[in-house]
Amino acid sequence: MAALQIALHVLLAITSLLLTLMILLHKGRGGGLSDMFGGGVSSTMASSGVAERNLNRITIILGIVWVVVIITLGLFNRFNLVG
Structure with a gap:
């Protein structure tokens, strides 16, 4: 059970980190952080929105x-399955 908990913490x-990165890569509405990392360039190159839809899905x-x-780790703690 301890190995599963460690794997869940690593996955968390x-x-x-990936979720934070993906949120920052979204197209900004008012010139936020996404423009700082090249969001303005990608919006002029691909205005079809395919990249934005894929980014939304991911x-x-x-x-x-x-x-x-998060829920699984909470259930482990709730039912004292912590190793």
């Missing part, structure tokens, strides 16, 4: 994984 750290999937890991 990875998904947290962000949603990462968010769902993040929530599931």
